Amino acid sequence: MSKTLIAPSMLASDFGNLQRDTEMVNKSEADWFHIDIMDGVFVPNISYGMPVLQAITKHATKTIDVHLMIIDPDRYIKDFANLGADILTVHYEACTHLHRTIQAIKAEGMKAGVALNPHTSVELLKDVINDIDLVLIMSVNPGFGGQSFIENTYNKVKRLKEIITENNAETLIEVDGGVTDKNAAELAHAGADALVAGSFVFKSDDQLKTIKNLKQVANS
Ligand code: DX5
Ligand code: ZN
Numbered sequence: 001m002s003k004t005l006i007a008p009s010m011l012a013s014d015f016g017n018l019q020r021d022t023e024m025v026n027k028s029e030a031d032w033f034h035i036d037i038m039d040g041v042f043v044p045n046i047s048y049g050m051p052v053l054q055a056i057t058k059h060a061t062k063t064i065d066v067h068l069m070i071i072d073p074d075r076y077i078k079d080f081a082n083l084g085a086d087i088l089t090v091h092y093e094a095c096t097h098l099h100r101t102i103q104a105i106k107a108e109g110m111k112a113g114v115a116l117n118p119h120t121s122v123e124l125l126k127d128v129i130n131d132i133d134l135v136l137i138m139s140v141n142p143g144f145g146g147q148s149f150i151e152n153t154y155n156k157v158k159r160l161k162e163i164i165t166e167n168n169a170e171t172l173i174e175v176d177g178g179v180t181d182k183n184a185a186e187l188a189h190a191g192a193d194a195l196v197a198g199s200f201v202f203k204s205d206d207q208l209k210t211i212k213n214l215k216q217v218a219n220s
Contacts, residue, residue, distance in 0.1 A: 089113030140177030149178030161191030
């Protein structure tokens with residue numbers, strides 16, 4: 001089994017010290033930078049946009065994992081490719097022509113991800129599972145950091161893992177929202193390949209140590 005990856009969510013970082021926090025992630029045992037883009041329409045919050053992403057990518061030395069919580073993501077696919085996104089994840093609920101969107105992301109040289117809200121069934125991805133590189137399972141309702149983890153996520157991860165195996169797909173499973181050292185091991189055992197952690201990392205006193213411990217727990 002390959003190692004479970006850790007993706008700190010920069011939404012919880014200190015924007016006044018963005019370079020410092022980006023360099024902390026560079027130095028840490030984390031694997032990806034998780035970047036949450038919210039438009040105030042698809043979700044009831046506005047996070048940050050292109051200039052802030054650019055400020056992060058200027059210093060980041062690890063994979064840039066962009067999670068778009070926006071309507072009509074097709075309009076911005078090229079922009080995110082130009083800004084250095086490695087993985088671009090769109091929401092199932094925001095895409096009428098999901099297959100076309102996935103192809104457009106891949107045509108720009110990025111890995112394509114699809115995110116599912118807590119109420120959206122993993123069964124809905126069966127017909128595109130071989131076309132996508134990653135499924136992001138939301139374990140909170142998207143829009144805000146610091147919410148508590150929804151327990152049904154374990155079932156969704158397990159069922160999605162079965163679907164991936166049945167289809168001989170290589171799709172990664174990422175879990176996002178309310179991840180801590182209390183649920184990381186069970187998520188990894190259920191089949192999660194990557195865990196996003198915002199508040200748990202950035203609100204801790206020793207962020208490097210928290211990332212190291214979370215990675216250890218996830219791989220135990
Ligand atoms: C929520 C975002 C998450 C969020 C996670 O809509 O997609 O990535 O930043 O934050 P925590 O880990 O605090 O739940
Ligand atoms: Zn996210």
